Amino acid sequence: MRISSVTMYEQSTASINRQQNDFLKISQQIASGRRVVNPSDDPQSAARAVRVDQSKAITQQFEDSRVSARNSLAQTESILNSISDSVISAKTRLVQASSDTLSDVDRESIASELKGIYETMIGQANATDGNGRYLFGGYADNAPPFVKNSEGNIEYKGDDNARQQRIDASRLMPVTENGISIFQSVPSGAGYVAEAVKSSDGGQPIAGVLGRNGGSITFSGPQVSNVNDPGYGDSYRVVFNEDTTVDSGVSYQVQRFSEGEWQEDPDDLVVTGEYVGEGQQLSFGGVNVTLTGSAEPDDEILVAQSGSEQRPADLFRTMEAAIRVLENPATTGAEKAELRNTLNTSMRDLDNALDNVLTVRASAGAKLNELDVVDAVGSNRMLNYEQTLSDLVDLDYADAISEYSLRQVGLQASQKAFVDIKGMSLFDFM
Template structure:
């Protein structure tokens, strides 16, 4: 078979080019540290590497999201700690104001201190995060959630949601609390609270209506949680005359809804019953309340669970009531009774408010702990992705260097063979 010079040159050139291509490929792998430089190097590994790389990017995004969530929760926890300190400080001053040795001037001074605490609470309730969003307004975070109305009372303008953030593929975590859950709620275990207040047929307090008698209360105490009436709201309404006062106990019927006579035995024993001004202990609905003092017909005492519809929880309302009564001189028996009753009610409300704030704070702390756990899981997942990605596309340098040396020898052999073949010509012997 005749082999032409052109054929020898073409085959030699093709061999050199092939060897150079293999040599260049291994050189690129060593330079980049990757076995799969182009998808064509290993299509299956390249496809799997793309999916792993995407999963790795998503995991990194969740990690960044947890950093943001941790910042929000840490700030929330810090503010809740400050709020609990404010509530404790307010309770301390109310205990001080309860002393009968204080004068009206002394109580007015305590009221000034409470005003400072009250304004501090409002500032804390309207705190913002690092991005200028209000923490406790829910999703309505572009305006202060707590504002004063025309009457000077605090109203909540946010919504009842809590902003959430996805910290992992299967976990959507609330990273803030709304103002209702902090300032207008009580813990599930909150009990009954008594208050000297007049209420309408709908069960809601009548603004500005106050008792004019000198009846004070202590309690209520729980005597029987298994009583069929336990859990309902009650009010004690005084009647009769100054010489022969009476009282009636009414229960709020939510089905009507209005106040109805409390008559568990069907004998009317809690309707227009004789009242002893020197001291009267009433038991109804599994509760016990002790009353003392001279009533005036029309005076009322509300006994309801804190946080119920008849007595909604509101930390700011509690502070406003305490400040108002401490700023009012207490000279007459009725004024002294209002002072005593309001302070007793306010202190119970502050206890419930403190329990609620601590509960919410504990929830924030639990979420911070959960973030640590999810962070650890995310770190392990990221390491697994990196190991998988390395197994798919990273270069084994020992094998690569051996391959590099082999390709180098092959290229040199091709070049030497071409030089030798090029010199095999009959013209050299002519």
């Protein structure tokens, strides 16, 4: 078969072009460090690499989210630490104020110190993060969550949610706490608190204030005697009444809160009897309360679990009651009883508040530890993605350099062969 010169030229040119293309391809791979420079180089690996890249991007977003969550939790934990210090400081001053050796001026001085602690607590409750959002208002984070009303009492204006942030594909973590969980809650194990209240006028109970006649009765406790008592966990109130049938002239009745109201019917009373005072102990619902002093008709003592509907927890209310009673002189028996009762109740409330703050702080610390664990898992996942991506598209330089040398030799051989073929002619043999 006769092969024309044109055919030889075309085949030689095509061979050189192929060798140049292969040589250029391996050159690009070496220059970029990637085996798959274009999707056409390895369509399957290129498609898998796109998915791995997307997974890496999502993992990086979660990592950035964890940084933000850690900042919020660290700030929350720091503020909770400051709040716990304030509660301890307030409790220390109430213990000091309980001393009978202090004068009214001394107690007023302590009240002034408590006011400073009280204002510090309000500032901590209205703390903001680095973006100007209020930490403890839930999702209502654009305004202070705790504000004073027209009567000078603190009210919560936030919601009962905790802001959440997704730190991983399967984990949505609360990164702040709402004000209710910190300042208006108690631990689940909080026990009973006794409080002398004023309820004969139908208004809200006022801590430490007895009924209209203002007896000088004081209480200690309550002490838990039997948690298995069927009535343990219910709310009770001890009401004193004028009773001419008893020697002391005063009787008491213990009423239980049930079905949304106080059970005042004689058949539903828990305990009744004559009040004789001087260390008289009343037992009901698995708790004991010791009473001392004289009681007057309509005097009333509430005994309920802290955080219940009848005895809601409120750290600011506790501070306000303590400040109020310390600012007033205590000269009469009724005023001294009010002072003693209010301080006893306030100290118990502060103990519960401290336990609650420490519980919330421990929760924040646990979440910070969880972030460390999730960070470690995310780092390992990122390393796996990078390794997978490297296996899919990265270049093996040893193989690439060998291939580069081979393609270079092939290209040179093609060029040399073309030169030799081009110089061949039948006239050289004639």
